[in-house]
Amino acid sequence: GAVVSQHPSWVICKSGTSVKIECRSLDFQATTMFWYRQFPKQSLMLMATSNEGSKATYEQGVEKDKFLINHASLTLSTLTVTSAHPEDSSFYICSARDPVAGTSYEQYFGPGTRLTVT
Amino acid sequence: AQSVTQPDIHITVSEGASLELRCNYSYGATPYLFWYVQSPGQGLQLLLKYFSGDTLVQGIKGFEAEFKRSQSSFNLRKPSVHWSDAAEYFCAVNNNAGNMLTFGGGTRLMVKP
Numbered sequence: 001g002a003v004v005s006q007h008p009s010w011v012i013c014k015s016g017t018s019v020k021i022e023c024r025s026l027d028f029q030a031t032t033m034f035w036y037r038q039f040p041k042q043s044l045m046l047m048a049t050s051n052e053g054s055k056a057t058y059e060q061g062v063e064k065d066k067f068l069i070n071h072a073s074l075t076l077s078t079l080t081v082t083s084a085h086p087e088d089s090s091f092y093i094c095s096a097r098d099p100v101a102g103t104s105y106e107q108y109f110g111p112g113t114r115l116t117v118t
Numbered sequence: 119a120q121s122v123t124q125p126d127i128h129i130t131v132s133e134g135a136s137l138e139l140r141c142n143y144s145y146g147a148t149p150y151l152f153w154y155v156q157s158p159g160q161g162l163q164l165l166l167k168y169f170s171g172d173t174l175v176q177g178i179k180g181f182e183a184e185f186k187r188s189q190s191s192f193n194l195r196k197p198s199v200h201w202s203d204a205a206e207y208f209c210a211v212n213n214n215a216g217n218m219l220t221f222g223g224g225t226r227l228m229v230k231p
Binding site: 006034041042043044045046091093095106107108109110111112114 | 152154159160161162163164167208212218219220221222223224226
């Protein structure tokens with residue numbers, strides 16, 4: 001149980017275009033999902049917390065107009081990188097909490113999406 | 119604010135040797151602590167977690183970790199490393215509201231044959 005998927009697993013886009021990344025909880029309903037960014041050989045940095053039915057909460061320094069997050073259902077959150085630039089190239093990882101499971105403190109991670117902007 | 123420090127960026131051990139990866143945290147209340155492993159280009163897999171109770175926790179793949187409140191540490195150990203253990207290891211701490219998972223910088227483990 002507690003499986004989180006991401007789609008696509010990798011994407012290449014041209015500078016100036018937008019790209020959408022999906023994060024799905026496959027076997028549980030996730031009221032809260034998280035989006036992380038990881039640069040090569042670095043740790044994960046939380047970008048935003050996505051709550052179903054409400055606006056996402058962005059961490060300091062993350063441009064909310066550039067990284068649009070939509071959590072329209074209990075099993076799906078999307079991250080759209082708008083007007084992508086090469087510096088947005090990174091590994092994006094989502095995670096989700098299962099509020100019904102024994103503990104709500106654990107986050108289940110997706111496999112990540114590698115974004116390359118050319 | 120909570121923080122996590124993994125003092126060792128890289129560690130190389132011989133296959134079959136024991137392993138200890140260090141993790142120190144800073145958090146005002148009782149922390150919820152995690153160790154994750156990440157293979158190249160992959161997501162994170164949970165190795166083990168500590169919420170309360172026995173301070174020595176067992177995880178998957180033969181890993182264990184010990185919570186030491188007096189030292190603010192949660193070191194990961196394995197008695198005999200296998201070549202397949204080569205990966206990046208992350209220690210993380212969560213606040214008791216479950217909303218903020220803070221990661222350490224990671225330790226890259228290399229295993230010599």
